[in-house]
Amino acid sequence: MNRRQLLSWIGKTAGVSAMYQAMSSLGFAAESRPMSHLNFSGAPKGASVLILGAGLAGMAAAYELSQAGYKVKILEYNGRAGGRCWTLRGGDTFTELGGEKQTCEFSDGNYINPGPWRIPHDHHHVMEYCNKFGVALEPFCQLNYNAYLHSTQAFDGKPQRYRHVQADYQGYISEMLGKVVKQGALDDELTLEDRERLFESLRSFAALDENGAYKKSLETSMRRGFAIDPPGGLGPSTQYSEPLDRSALIQSELWEHIWKGQQLRHMSTIFQPVGGMDSIAKAFVQRVGQFIEYNAKVTHIDQSDTGVSATYTVNGEEKVASADWCVCTIPLSILGQIPMKVGTAMQMAIRAVPYDASIKIGLEFKRRFWEQDDTIYGGLSYTDLPISQISYPSSNFGSKGAGVLLGAYTYGPNAYEFTSLPPAQRIKQAVKYGAQIHPQYTEEFANGISVGWHRVPWTLGCYGMWTEETRKAHYENLCNIDGRIVLAGEHASYLPAWQEGALSSARDAIQRLHNEIVSTGA
Incomplete structure (x- = not known):
């Protein structure tokens, strides 16, 4: 059973709350904390930091450290910055x-974000940097x-509207719970007043009738939609929809x-x-681009x-970069293959974290049929x-010409x-599958691109x-400073797979590194 199957099973059998707790224990749903103030007082003049990787974690570390006076x-x-904060456009x-x-x-004007593609409202670090750097959001x-x-x-394999499924499912379970009441x-569990209030709340929640039944009506159609919408003038009469x-x-x-x-x-x-998501990466590059050496393996x-x-090598030429300290943001899947002089505990931690396989496929169509035909915006x-x-x-929304969907x-x-x-066959398969939901795929398809991470x-x-067991055994060792090296990135956070994890990890790492520098006087 893989992670997604496990979480799905927990959700089905124990509910969303239990599933969310499972996600938290597995490190996939931890809370994001507000961005704290960095204190770099006492930074030694001329101290240098080598940063490996120009993803968001690496560039955030470079930005904050350079602002504090570090080299x-x-x-x-x-050949570009941003790492997984990446956007593909025509010609790329x-x-x-x-x-x-x-x-x-x-x-x-069309694009696809093969990596991060959305920013939750509570991802404080991403939002703060966007606000600080003037990255326009929508x-x-x-x-x-x-x-x-x-x-x-x-x-019969026919897709159903989300609103039909949600309204009807809520309606039916509310009707059944109402019958139980x-x-x-529930007489032993609830007072008479509580039972009456519960029944009324179910009626309100799920549009049940006065007898507690969920059935075709004006109220249910207001939730799930009408078979024929209320007309203007002498149009066809309104018809309620059948659950x-x-x-x-x-x-x-x-x-x-x-x-x-x-x-x-x-x-x-x-x-x-x-x-495009790479607007964030570009905003960082405007501020730290002068520090980046590209194509450096x-x-x-x-x-x-x-x-x-x-x-490292650049176009076959071997070079060496030196500094007093190092912030390494290279993904563990790569870092585990690079000889690195750190202790056994960190080495074991690096090798203890596998990376998930995933693929995104962007498809461009001749027109935005999902809006024009299916009213999906x-x-x-x-x-x-x-x-x-x-x-x-x-x-x-509503624009003419070609459109791209994930x-x-x-x-x-x-x-x-x-x-x-x-790659070409992947695109064909995605179009073939998608046509079972949107028959327009076949006629309207123009081109596509795929990224298997x-x-x-x-x-x-x-x-x-991460798993609960690997976090317990290795997470602290991964994040601790080893000599003059500290790791950062989404892998060194409780928000893996999110840019928030990368940024919060970077800020935590450089604050601890600065404290170490000041306390040791090195």
Whole structure:
């Protein structure tokens, strides 16, 4: 059983609250703390820090340390900064493991974020830096009640509107609970007044009638939508909509998607940078770009009592960068393959954290048919097909011409299955699957691009996968300063896979490193 199956099973059997606690214990749903003030008083003049990796963690460390007077240098493997904070636009290219090169063919103005694609309202560090650097934000539509929930095993494979599933499921379970109340099954648990209040709350919550039944009515149609909407003038008369069959709905398991719009990370308001997630990376580059050496592949990391050095290659030429201290933000999936002079505890911690496999597929279509035909403006549709989900763009609503949606975002076995295919075939498969939800796919498809993170040479995975056991055994050793080296990044946080984890980790690491520098006088 993989992580997602386990969490899904917990959610089905014990409810959302239990599942969220499980996510927290696994390190996937920890709270993000407000950004604290950094205190760099007493920074020794001329002290230098070598930073490995120009992702958000590395650039945040460079920005704050340079502001405090430290001399910084960043070595970055790629020819661009940002790491997984990455946006693909028309003309962009990249090469994955195995040598497959893809070129993005999107029209001007269209893009896909293959890595981070949304910013929850409570990700304080990301929001603070966006505000500080003037990165323009706009709402990201996570939940759209007009989007689809789809199962190949239910309702003859026909997708159902999210609002139909949610309204009807809430209605039926409320009706059944109301019957339990009326039959006296809760008499030992609740007072008469509480039972009456509970029954009335169920009626209000789920649009039950005066007898506690959930059925076709004006009230239920106000939740799930009308068969024929209220007209203007002499249009067709309003018709209430018929709820889904109760047994079919329960058996469909489509209800398992309802909680996804209710979990903390997905609650409104969610944001995205205008024009692409890499706007954040570009804002950092404007402030620390002069410290970055690009196309620098680190091959060895050494340290002594007096300093740190990193051997690296640029276009085949071997170089060495030295500094008094080092902040290393290289993903553990890569770092574990680089000889590094640190203690056994840190080495074991680095090798204890595997990285998840995932793939995102961006699809461009000739027109925004999801808006024009299906009245879906932003949000996500979910399916049991290998693509897992479809995310509709949250910007440029109603615009003419081509549009891009996220045609697949999946993990684990499905991700491996997709990337076992050549890139062009992956796109064809995504279109084939998506057409079961949107038949317009076949006729309207223009081009696409895929990023399988476990096949990206500079990260070899999507994010660090902690368990409760590995955190207990290795997390502190991973984060502790080893001699003159400290690690930072989403893997060194309780918010793996999120930019918030990378930024909060970096700020914590450099504050502790500064304290160490000042206290030792080194």
